[in-house]
Amino acid sequence: xxxxxxxxxxNKVQVLHxxxxxxxxxxxxGLVGMNGAGKTTLLNAIYGFKEKMSGEINYKGGKLRxxxxxxxxxxxxxxNKIKGSEYLEIFRLNNKDFDIExxxxxxxLPLDQLxxxxxxxxxxxLALMGIIGLxxxxxxxxxxxxxxDLESNEKIKIIMKKLKERGKTIIVxxxxxxxxxxxxxxxxxxxxxxxxxxxxxLHFGEIEEYLHHSITVGAQRKIDKIFDEN
Amino acid sequence: xxxxxxxxKLHSKRWYRFLGELGPFRxxxxxxxxxxxLRFVWLQFVDGNGVLGLSFALFPFVxxxxxxxxxxxxxxxxxxxxxxxxxxxVISLPVMLMFLLFGHYYLLAALLAVxxxxxxxxxxxxxxxxxFINLGNxxxxxxxxxxxxxRQYGLALIVLFISGLALSVFRGAVPVIIFFxxxxxxxxxxxxxxxxxxxxxxxxxxxxxFRKIKGFLLIFYLLILPLVLLDLYFHPELxxxxxxxxxxxxxxxxxxxxxxxxxxxxxxxxxxxxxxQSLMTAFFLLPVLFPVPIVMAIINFKKSIKNLxxxxxxxx
Numbered sequence: 001x002x003x004x005x006x007x008x009x010x011n012k013v014q015v016l017h018x019x020x021x022x023x024x025x026x027x028x029x030g031l032v033g034m035n036g037a038g039k040t041t042l043l044n045a046i047y048g049f050k051e052k053m054s055g056e057i058n059y060k061g062g063k064l065r066x067x068x069x070x071x072x073x074x075x076x077x078x079x080n081k082i083k084g085s086e087y088l089e090i091f092r093l094n095n096k097d098f099d100i101e102x103x104x105x106x107x108x109l110p111l112d113q114l115x116x117x118x119x120x121x122x123x124x125x126l127a128l129m130g131i132i133g134l135x136x137x138x139x140x141x142x143x144x145x146x147x148x149d150l151e152s153n154e155k156i157k158i159i160m161k162k163l164k165e166r167g168k169t170i171i172v173x174x175x176x177x178x179x180x181x182x183x184x185x186x187x188x189x190x191x192x193x194x195x196x197x198x199x200x201x202l203h204f205g206e207i208e209e210y211l212h213h214s215i216t217v218g219a220q221r222k223i224d225k226i227f228d229e230n
Numbered sequence: 231x232x233x234x235x236x237x238x239k240l241h242s243k244r245w246y247r248f249l250g251e252l253g254p255f256r257x258x259x260x261x262x263x264x265x266x267x268l269r270f271v272w273l274q275f276v277d278g279n280g281v282l283g284l285s286f287a288l289f290p291f292v293x294x295x296x297x298x299x300x301x302x303x304x305x306x307x308x309x310x311x312x313x314x315x316x317x318x319x320v321i322s323l324p325v326m327l328m329f330l331l332f333g334h335y336y337l338l339a340a341l342l343a344v345x346x347x348x349x350x351x352x353x354x355x356x357x358x359x360x361x362f363i364n365l366g367n368x369x370x371x372x373x374x375x376x377x378x379x380x381r382q383y384g385l386a387l388i389v390l391f392i393s394g395l396a397l398s399v400f401r402g403a404v405p406v407i408i409f410f411x412x413x414x415x416x417x418x419x420x421x422x423x424x425x426x427x428x429x430x431x432x433x434x435x436x437x438x439x440f441r442k443i444k445g446f447l448l449i450f451y452l453l454i455l456p457l458v459l460l461d462l463y464f465h466p467e468l469x470x471x472x473x474x475x476x477x478x479x480x481x482x483x484x485x486x487x488x489x490x491x492x493x494x495x496x497x498x499x500x501x502x503x504x505x506x507q508s509l510m511t512a513f514f515l516l517p518v519l520f521p522v523p524i525v526m527a528i529i530n531f532k533k534s535i536k537n538l539x540x541x542x543x544x545x546x
Binding site for chain 2: 049070075076077078079080081082085086090091093094095114127130131133134
């Protein structure tokens with residue numbers, strides 16, 4: 001997948017600036033950046049949510065279409081007053097191979113309960129199961145590790161690796177670099193609406209060092225200053 | 231009394247905001263249409279037709295089922311039955327005056343009784359948690375709007391249905407009940423589902439819309455079938471009326487679905503659709519306005535296709 005000269009504006013403010021990004025097909029592509037760096041905007045643009053955008057997003061020789069994408073958003077929507085099982089059954093309409101019972105042995109959700117009664121983490125897991133049920137070749141996962149417990153975090157990492165083996169192209173965002181270095185084939189750093197640095201598995205150390213210098217050292221200096229002055 | 235007036239003011243402000251969102255031109259248009267509708271109601275009263283009185287008695291009942299302010303009243307330590315009763319009396323006042331003016335004293339008494347008793351009906355919370363959680367389990371899972379709707383408005387639907395069965399011996403009762411069942415079920419389509427549910431059901435926008443409309447009509451007509459058959463049995467000469475009602479419910483249901491998808495954004499609730507759907511259905515009572523819901527259905531079908539195209543064909 002290739003993203004070329006992507007410009008996206010939101011409320012007259014340009015969020016992505018002439019962004020170029022290479023995404024490894026059938027691989028896990030991490031996207032890391034601070035709050036407001038443009039990670040969610042980039043995923044929304046890839047899906048086609050942003051109206052004011054220009055540029056190209058190509059996948060396997062053609063324009064990428066929303067119908068090729070499963071998009072797990074940071075905020076999850078379902079339908080009010082439906083049970084978890086009812087939500088997942090819809091995905092079986094066009095994907096008879098989607099084994100809800102087997103997947104729920106992994107996530108252990110109370111599928112007979114109304115989704116409205118689920119916690120944030122449970123909703124995230126249910127939404128992820130839905131995305132898996134959609135069975136699209138491209139998967140966009142916006143902060144999938146947020147709000148889920150440690151055990152589920154590990155399960156999600158294993159699932160991502162298995163999906164990659166099945167030929168899925170995955171783009172995953174996270175604030176926490178460690179969650180990405182253990183799963184991704186490629187990591188890009190997004191800052192101020194541009195890809196500042198990209199590294200493949202062998203060079204993840206460079207990314208960690210870069211983030212350490214650009215974020216941690218800077219923050220350390222500011223915090224030290226406050227404590228030293230008081 | 232002071233608390234009741236406060237809540238009346240609160241509701242008036244909500245309506246004021248709703249009308250503000252519609253804009254002056256649309257408000258004027260709706261007022262003209264509503265005046266025509268009221269004139270029709272008035273003429274019915276002049277003709278001595280009491281069936282419409284019965285339909286007005288159902289309004290507080292339907293409103294009570296949809297209430298979400300029980301908790302707010304509890305927090306404010308207010309007696310909800312008194313506040314609601316007062317609100318229903320105010321809403322029904324014009325109809326009560328009509329009853330009084332035309333000498334329908336028994337209907338006036340019935341409406342007063344409804345206003346006094348309906349506030350004691352259990353709130354939505356009880357119906358969801360305890361009674362209606364499994365009400366829609368017999369329906370195929372793809373009709374999730376109905377499963378969800380039955381959990382929320384199941385009580386109202388059951389009471390309407392039983393009332394229809396019980397009152398079917400009276401001329402015109404079944405069409406009025408079907409009118410209310412139509413409004414009650416159109417409400418099932420107020421909530422916008424996730425984009426995943428949307429795309430999991432069909433591979434095209436057109437396919438999705440046809441599937442939704444087909445599903446609605448199938449369940450709806452199965453639901454009202456016993457009422458229709460009873461009405462035809464007791465009043466076979468009124469078959470054109472029941473046929474007319476079936477056509478009206480077709481467009482009411484279709485419009486509810488199309489209105490939603492014309493403005494679809496995942497997770498949103500289109501509460502304003504309730505008011506619009508009520509008016510749309512009322513238009514069918516006036517021959518001159520009969521085409522409005524049909525034209526709206528066509529316009530909204532095109533709008534829905536355009537709006538949903540993003541989810542089925544990427545605009546990148």
